[in-house]
Amino acid sequence: FLPMDEAIYSVRMHAQRAGAHLCGAERLVPQARIEETAATLVRRALAHPRGRAEGLRLAVDLVDKEGVLHGRLPDVTTVRVGDFCSGRALAAQLLGGCGVTQAAARFALDTLAAGAAPDGRSMRGAMLVGAHSGRRLEPDAARGVRVTRMDLSARAEQSLGAALAPYGLDRVQVREALVLAAKVLAAPGVVAELCWSDDPDYLTGYVACAELGYVRITELKPRGDERGGRAFFVDERNLDLQGLCNFLERQVFLADDIGTVHP
Ligand code: WAQ
Ligand code: MG
Ligand code: MG
Ligand code: MG
Known part of the structure; x- marks a missing residue:
């Protein structure tokens, strides 16, 4: 869900298990949805079909809308x-x-x-x-x-x-x-x-x-x-x-x- 008139944030997650990459996922969302999106991505890493994440990284960055393709x-x-x-x-x-x-x-x-x-x-x-x-x-x-x-x-x-x-x-x-x-x-x-x-x-x-x-x-x-x-x-x-x-x-x-x- 991305209304076109608001600032856009990139929310990205990647998780590890047993010293290897487990999964990653990401969205582009307005500011009001950053928290909820981060929670959804964290939940995914903890309920992955190949096992629970042992570590994960979250990144949130404001996107320059002029540069969007x-x-x-x-x-x-x-x-x-x-x-x-x-x-x-x-x-x-x-x-x-x-x-x-x-x-x-x-x-x-x-x-x-x-x-x-x-x-x-x-x-x-x-x-x-x-x-x-x-x-x-x-x-x-x-x-x-x-x-x-x-x-x-x-x-x-x-x-x-x-x-x-x-x-x-x-x-x-x-x-x-x-x-x-x-x-x-x-x-x-x-x-x-x-x-x-x-x-x-x-x-x-x-x-x-x-x-x-x-x-x-x-x-x-x-x-x-x-x-x-x-x-x-x-x-x-x-x-x-x-x-x-x-x-x-x-x-x-x-x-x-x-x-x-x-x-
Ligand atoms: N960039 C590059 N490689 C990626 C990325 C990414 N953002 N995300 C995943 N990969 C690579 C990585 O090696 C994963 O192990 C592999 O792809 C598979 O990722 O039409 O679920 O997320 O029914 O497990 C395709 C068919 C499903 C969907 C693919 O991939 C359909 C899938 P997964
Ligand atoms: Mg997968
Ligand atoms: Mg995937
Ligand atoms: Mg091409």
Whole structure:
């Protein structure tokens, strides 16, 4: 809920457990909603499906409204697959349609499946993968690149709830992933994204790109697997890596329009 005439604050949480990243979440809210938003984010960290947070950090920052980039959510499609192997094969095929080579797609799928951090666990942020070479490009391979400072406008949030509800999709995982995907696709140099959750019971993931929109794939990992992650595929030609990381980590992005939600 974000009235357009008020000051905007970025409220961000990230939590750790057993010496590793557990979860993070964030909103853009008016001043009157900072406390309630912080409480909701703290509650989430304490009730995470992978265990209770052992430590968490909260950050609240006033946002410069002049610098806000406005955008639109991608269209949503769902493809039902019989198991995660077919899901991954489909993901590779879809990524091919987004300008990602099969070598790069396979590399990202295999790396996320094995746990993208060097210790085999999930990363706090995303991998950056060359769409042609399949080379990993993020400056810190243990941490990855964390996308922050994005949300929906009040109106878009309402429309999105109404558009998702008939398909049983009005849940926080879908809303947050759509907002993140919208910002990532708006980033200079990004051609596609691949994602699946680190929640052991959340098997649905997605491939997103400008041409196909946000394509949900009902199974991208086996049940019980706590390894999840994200790969952002980038066009290596004329890539401004520093500029891209800056955009992903700092540019304030507000989706004030939604896309079409297909059954
Ligand atoms: N920036 C970069 N990477 C992130 C971020 C972020 N803000 N948030 C999460 N990640 C990475 C990190 O490695 C997590 O382990 C991984 O993504 C998965 O995050 O349509 O719930 O929050 O049904 O577990 C997608 C499908 C759900 C939703 C994704 O991801 C649908 C999900 P999670
Ligand atoms: Mg999340
Ligand atoms: Mg782009
Ligand atoms: Mg998660």
